[in-house]
Amino acid sequence: MPPNKTKERAFKDPNSTKSKLSAPIAPPEPFKLPPPSLEQFLPELSKKHVYITHIDVKTWEFKRKIFMVPLAMNILIILALLWRARSIGPYYMKICFSITGKVNEMTLDTRRMTSSDIAREILRRASKFMADLLLYIFVWPWPRDFFAGRVIGNPIAWRFGVGFRDKEIIVRRSRKWINQLGNVFDDNSPGTQLLYSNIRQAVDPIWMNEKTGYLMLNKEWDLDWKSMVLATKLVDQRKMALDDFKTTVLVYNEEFGWMASGVVVPQGSVAEEEGRRKIIAFKDELTAMGKENLFFKWIELVQFESSKPGAFGSAEQEKTTAKAKAMFEAQGVDFDQFWAKIGGMQGMPGMDRI
Template sequence: MPPKGKARAFKSKPSLPSKASASIQVQSKGDPPKPFQPSPKHLEPFLPNLSKSHVYITHIDAKPRDFKRNIFAVPVLMNLVIIGLIVWRITIVGPFYMKICSSLMGKTNETTMRTANLPFNEIKSEILRRSMTFMVDLLIYSFVWPWPKAFFLGQTIANPVMWRLRVGFRDKEIIVRRSRRWYNAAENVLDEGTGQDLFLSNVYQAVDPMWMSEKTGYLMLSKDWDLDWKLMILAHKLVDKHDMNFSDFKTTILVHSEEFGWVVIQSAAAGGSAKEEEGRRKIVAFKDELTAMGKENLFFRWIELVQFESIQPGGFGPERQQETMAKAKRLFEDQGVDFDRFWAKVGGMQGMPGMDDM
């Protein structure tokens, strides 16, 4: 099971597109409605392997390979420990079950109960003890064993171990996510309505650049999305054979429509407008630089300051932004960070959400 991420102060969900931008607007006859577009030709070698009953998200995981190796070591060790405990349990309880089976076949042993010669309380106690043993082992088989089984032996969409054995650890890896049961409720996602709202809500959250920048691909398993190990292996095979390129798997949402076939939401549209995407990337660079300096608390205090100032009466115009920057400068310098030099290092404030007039 992937570990839970730590809580963050800046955790607002990415906003959905407005009704104007997400409404049904047919571009031309035969084209899907916005924000969807026909699947590009370069995806044709990949598309026949997708299931029409799922939504897929592809993206490139550019985290360092050593980081990915360390992350993957955690579930490997966890599942090996689980297997070890199950084997230990089998060695402890196995002989007990074998003796019960022998007793049922008429071979007398210490598990054989001659109820005619036993007090009722002793019979009741032994039945309760054996029932508890059976229940514990049934729960282990039903709820614990499936974890390592799926991790090492899963066949439906392959398994993580097969993925790592075939692909290895690379600095650039193709990640393919597949929708879970929620998509069954999102009928007619190309038509404006509840189904499309659910679809856009789930996929826009799943491709939020700030959220994605903090996670390696393996940690993107969630209640809404599976990782399709088989498709990830196939995608790398296609790239290795030069049938496709890494750039073909940039952040893309793929969904099948009976009317238009496979349609996609690509590039900036997958995470909102280009301006919104740039703003999120600038925030990520801002946070990463402060974290590297050991001043991550400054990031959260900055966010709190900007959010507080932006909701004050009178709006967050140029004058209020200048005042906010003066307060932020004092905040930084109180902790020994040169405000002007810091912003020069991360590329300036241009593109930061709410700082349009800076």
């Protein structure tokens, strides 16, 4: 994803011969240099892809139930393919022997057959071969990648390496759409807009809460099983902290190296950008505390209060804040301390007059 020459000149000092030896220059917003704690993890990532890390806080029992479904499905597929191979194997072997001159019941005596019979037999054999070929091309890769995938690892190796935990590190990797990206600093390019769109959908708090990490596989994002095992090992060995993998977007650029962003936002007002950032920080902090349910209770409370007849002005917002404070403290969360930690309530959608 190299930047174009125009952008590249904009970030370099042509009069300085020491720029390469100096400290790295911070990339333009919304990106920033990744924290030093990620230095052990980033070299293992492919520079050709965009990554999203986050912490999956669904219960380990729920994750196990979800995982059992594809596990059972892939075992059944393997059994079905083995049955097919066992039943059709002798058929193909006899055809091969017939070709080599060993006469058997599959050998055709074309001198005594009509043209229509020959054509019918060729079509019958070709249809069987084509059906088995399609099974090999389109069905066999599912269990093969599930049990023995190598490029980004496989789910079985991930589960054997990590097990089932209440807090798991999830690493998503971009699929083929990344080839359309181009210069990530050109907000007007279709590739950058596609990047923004795919990332915003992928880090949407409501969407992420509805799915455990395994269910986030889709046409835009793959799961990097190897990276998830590595990240978990680094945390288990206390070389990194679990919080280092909170919701973060990682993009590589030739000018700045790896860049990080909590949320990548397309064109919009500063207030809109701040609102999105606050929602993500709000949700991530509650998730880290094991109080994710408070995030949704807060959303429901603000939506309910703001939808009442009349304006949702300063007085109404203060009353809503008082109710939220009681709700937080009922679950043992210091309301004032919590908001101070994420930078205050200013900018939160629906609470702009506090």
